[in-house]
Amino acid sequence: MTAVLFDFSGTLFRVESTESWLRAVLSESGHPLPEPELKATADALEAAGALPGGASPVRLPQDLAEVWAVRDESAQLHRAAYTGVSRRVPLPDPRLHDALYERHMTPAAWAPYPDAAEVLRTLRERGIGVGVVSNIGWDLRPVFRAHGLDRYVDAYVLSYEHGVQKPDPRLFSVACAALGADPRQVVMVGDSKEADGGAAALGCRVHFVEHLPVADRPDALLPVLDLVG
Template identity: 75%
Template sequence: MAAVLFDFSGTLFRIESTASWLRAVLDEAGLPLAEAESTRIARELEHVGALPGGVAPRVPMPDELAAVWDVRDESAELHRAAYTGLSRLVALPDPALHDALYDRHMLPSAWQPYPDAAEVLRALRARGTKVGVVSNIGWDLRPVFRAHGLDPYVDAYVLSYEHGVQKPDPRLFKTACTALGAEPRDVLMVGDDRRADGGAAALGCAVHFVDHLPAAQRPDALRPVLDLVD
């Protein structure tokens, strides 16, 4: 393989828990809640899928929100509208918290690399294998990689909102292959979403899937990538 493409959320990084996400925003706003109330709200936010990178929504969406949801990763505005729209399905102590929650999830401190991410990226760099990050996302994730020391191992970032195209559209993977100077047949795509990341196969890329689990529960799922490259 001449290059490896990685998804971001659920593949190289994991978002914090919904409870931690909510607690951080409440603390920043100076709005302490009783533990039982905070737990209830966090459970409701998780149920509606309001945390980007967290679990998918488990409730039917209003038609107008569903229309935005389907194309949410094509622009920063749509991404914010989709996720703040979901959070607004839950009553919060202050309406301003909906935007504060969205802003929180973009901070590097809200993300944790999987335990083997740095090791695998370093090994690929040592092998001379190009690395790209291909993500369906509505904001610039580069600061997350920089803050966690992984940016030096990434040769190209191809983010859906910057191109107006989202996975599984093969055009996004083609853009990444071109950026890395690699033919699709010589590229491996690694992701956790069989539909979105599996779109690379239509272009001729090999595809390898990992499970979207909390970081502590997935210590070494990325290491087989090195064997696949070799």
């Protein structure tokens, strides 16, 4: 294998909990809520699927179904989809829905999995190309820089920058080309069989990890090092 492609959310990084997300925004905006109400609101936001990188909607509103299906194809669609489901949950100030969306794009909202740095560093040492292929509506590069992992990434291929989202093989093809790698000599690592599994159409080997909290998944990325030899 000459290169490894990684998904972002649920693979290399995990977003903060919905409660932490809401708590941070309420604190920064000066809109405190009584603790029981805060927790109930966080639960409602989670059920709505309002946190990008978090849980999927329990029930997607019909009027948002069309935009939700293509939300990762542009920054505008991504914001519209997630603030759209967020607005189903009452907040003390309507402007908080946009503040929540802004919060999730900050490095503080994301934590790398414990073994991410070791795996990326080892791949670099072995001369293996590394790409990040993500269905996303914003620039995640600052997250990698803030956590000291940008130095190990050779290429970022983000759906909103190409107007194509996984599992479309075209996105993986762009990543392989950016790394100068034959897809048949590439491993795609991700947490979604539906989205990340699209790389198999090009001949890539696909390796899946579970989308778990950071504390519950200390070493799931380490087997990737065995796959590349």
